Amino acid sequence: MTVQSVATLGGTAYHITVGKVAHGLMMMTWTPNPVPDEICFDAIKAGVDAMPPGVKMLLNSGEFYAQDFGTANLELLARFFEKYPEYAERTFLSVKGGAKTEGFPVPDASPENLRRSVTAINAALRGTKRLDLFECSRVDSNYSVEHTIGILSGFVKEGLFDHIGMSECSTESLRKGNAVHPISAVEIEVSPWAIEPETKNVLKTAEELGIAVVAYSPLGRGFLTGQIKKFEDLPEGDVRRHLTRFRNPEYFQHNLTLVDKLTEIAQKKDITPSRLCIAFIGSLGKKVIPLPGSSHVKRTLENTYSADAELTKEELDAIWEIINSYEVKGDRYFGAEQAMHLWG
Template sequence: MTVQSVTTLGGTASHVKVGKVAHGLMLMTWTPNPVPDETCFEAIKAGVDAMPPGVKMLLNSGEFYAQDFGTANLELLARFFEKYPEYAERTFLSVKGGGKKDAPVPDASPENLRRSVTAINAALRGTKKLDLFECARVDSNYSVEHTIGILSGLVKEGLLDHIGMSECGAESLRKGNAVHPIAAVEIEVSPWSVEPETKDVLQTAEELGIAVVAYAPLGRGFLTGQITKFEDLPEGDMRRNFTRFRNPEYFQHNLTLVDRLRAIAEKKGVTSAQLCIAFVASLGDRVIALPGSSNAKRTLENTYSADTKLTQGESDAIWEVINSYEVKGDRYYGADPKTMHLWG
């Protein structure tokens, strides 16, 4: 059985068909205890094998997805494609970069953008082309037009095929797209992350024909109901630093949101995770949910979740929960994300 819910990317990649659920690879390597290769490989293969003929699985990686902000995630992918070269053409690889070497600080200088793209390609060792590159964060030291212009030149050189944007506002997305067609924009979207700016980006992307890759659709695992106390997060887990997890008051308050979503899921006969992914995927024809998994069984559950169609009543019920519930804590470390260097 293959997934039924597919879409296309936008911009210069509007001819590329992908599943409505992508596969985030971050926590395969950005963790105190990296996952064994074979476990990761089986998880990746499970999602790709669920795609219909001619439809690619979007894989999402990063130049800095490692405890030392190195290229471990890309090196993992290189080993995967070396072992399973037939999967290279069945996947669409999106990679975030644009940070200083080995540091989570954005640097959109021409020299560093070239360094970043070159480092990504070097880590992949020719096993897979860089289908899409996106700066993980907007560098306020340079205009969006400057950054996208530099990347457009790297496309012409053949160092990457398509350009994406990440964690940007609607105005920045519009400016970037005016310089070079943007294939996809990556933002956080879930039932506990639908801020006004999120809605603006979703609307602008739809208007411009740009795909939205919606990361953390499960609220970084919180909305699954499997995290019931702070101690459920392993030592060294980055979520221990996020306000919604580390603040005891916020944690307990937000569990009510989990309970309300679980009630809707149980009534429909699906898991909370399936409900959240189906909800995110339903937000637009080109909205692609991006959960992460290192487990083949979980990957399949995630991948098929977009095939769970919500009725108007179910969708309304979820929106009623979102609109009537005030989530406590911001998405990251307790400061305005526009003034911080946030990665993930």
């Protein structure tokens, strides 16, 4: 059985068709207890094998997806493609980089660091897989967008990677970047508890410019699945324990109401809340690609097939009514003191 829903990318990757749902790999390695290779490998294979002929699975990785902010995620991929080289051409690899570590990765779009980052990514992949798309994880306010995209465009000409993406950028930055070099995909957070005014602006602008939107954390970092009932459900060392929506007891309890309301709609449709959320995000545009993360086969397949769960107008209206009438408490990351360079 293969998925039916697919999407095309934008910019210089306009000719590439991928599954409507991408596969985020971050938590395979950015965790106190990295998932064993074979479990990760089976999860990746399951998603790729569900693609129709000629359709690639979009894999999303990062240069710093590890507890020590090292290249463990990319090294995992290198081991995967060494063992299963035939899967290299069946996947489209997007990698975030362009940061330096100061206790936590922070943007650094200096020419030297951008080259260091791209070089480190390719070195970690060890030639097992082409770096299809590179994107800076955040916009560095110390440099103009035109400067950054101009440098990356030069790297494309050098053959270091093929396509350019942007991440957590504003509508204005997206327009500026696309004017320098066609942007193939923009990665922003989109979920029923993360639809801010700028989210809607970026979605609209990307559609206008023909740019794909890779919507990360469509399940609210797992909160919207209904599987997290209390703070203690999060393992020790889990980064979510530091996020305001999870760590603040008042916010946590308040936001559970959103989960309950979405679960009611999912139950009426006889699907899981996860499938409902992913299908909803996929409905926001032909080039909107939900990016849930998964380390296990069962979850990967549920996520991958979720785009095929068609929602009726009445169901979509009901979800929007919940979103528009419900105030989510807490910001998307660690609080105002750590803005995480959002909407750069």
